[in-house]
Amino acid sequence: MPNSLGMYHSNALLDALADLHHIHDLDHLFSFVLSRCCEVVKCQGGTFFTVREEVGELYPEAAKGVSLNLLREIPFKMKSGVSGWAATNRQPANVENAQEDQRFNRAVDVITGVRTRSILCAPIIRQDKVIGVMELVNRVDGVFKEADMVFVQHFCNQVGVAMENCLLFKTVQDLFAYTNSVLNSLSGGFISTDQNGNVTRCNSTACRILTVAESDVVGKPLLNALPQYPAFSAILDVTQKHETPVTRQEIELQKSDGSSLLIGYSTFLIKDNFAKSLGAAIIFQDLTQLKRK
8 A cells, every 4th residue: 555545544445445346337336436535535525527538528427515417517628627637637636725726617616606625636547548537625624635635546546447347247238138138039939058057048938938937947057947858958958068059850848737849949059259168059949839730
């Protein structure tokens, strides 16, 4: 931990970082980071800005001590204000007397009704790109200390990583929802397994044909997930273990009520971009009524 951080700030930084990476929602992240900074450095309020390079502006994502909606009516240009200076110069700024600092945008005080005395700003940088700015105003007992600035700097270093993780998490969630929507729109059944043979997907048509619930199947080894259809389960198990997909095959299954179920199916392997096996899948149709005609 940096020498300029005392015990109070060091412990606060460790606690903040421990909580930071459990957050997967950007709005929650913005509010958490701002609130924790205000709490640790004991200031009246502040703003979490993200950078909008295409328009050369900072956009308020979270605010404390003033209305967020009000702040969003103010254009925060990258080349004006202390926060803009921090973003443009990629450096923190510790302003002891805002009213006498040429960088200070006095229009903000006029619009918000808050008289700014002291300011602490730190850029949020990720992969050599400024993606945000943390601005804190009016330390309750006077001016911001060096330890306050070091705390905010080190915290913001990790905030950039956390923001990227939130975006990745949302991308994965959106992709999962998209894939589920596509699979549940299929007229045929679909079941997939991972490389360990555990069921990863079972679409709504598969549940209907096999008379099972998705929650009773997903996450279980295939042979345990469908104990009433051991032969059917073995087909996908063999495909995965021996990497031998099949096409347009049929199998007759016995349902729990004693009736027969004729299934037409194909299996295939699921691989990554490097041809490494990730699992296997089976797509199938209920041919029972079709064969009876």
